[in-house]
Amino acid sequence: MTRDDPKQKTELVPAWPFNWQTLDKAFENFRKEFEKSFSSFPSLPSMPKVTALSCDIVDEGDKYVIKAELPGVHKDEIKLNVFDNSLEISAQHKEEEEEKKKNYLRKERSEISYYRTLPLPDKVVSDKTSAKLTDGVLNITIPKSSPTPKPKSSSIQIQ
Secondary structure, eight states: OOTTOTTOOOOOOOSSOSOHHHHHHHHHHHHHHHHHHTTTOTTSOOOOEEEOOOEEEEEOSSEEEEEEEOTTOOGGGEEEEEOSSEEEEEEEEEEEEEEEOSSOEEEEEEEEEEEEEEEOSSOBOGGGOEEEEETTEEEEEEEBSSOOOOOOOOOOOOO
């Protein structure tokens, strides 16, 4: 067969044959092993921890309601970008603690990052999106461009 043969079919093979959770776990394991290999060098800073963002998406017909868990993050540390059919959530939180006593100084730093892009099945009205952070849970409401009609239901008699 040659390149110009119209009967030749090219089949796309996925680069990662597993699901996204498996890929996330593989990268998380790689990151942990990478950090562990440099843990004996005290002068090197630790890498910021990027954590998977737990989300729930509910389709309420005329809008999507998304709940994202962001523990320890303040509202000014969160960035939201809404596109026609996706939502991008990112947050970065840094903490620094210092303790001084007579013969020593202790300084601790920690950093955590969250990032997630959520595809939405329908077009949305991005400029009418609202969001509120309460007790580490970010509630996002995104109106749809065209509401989904509610399915008709009928009661079935069981014999």
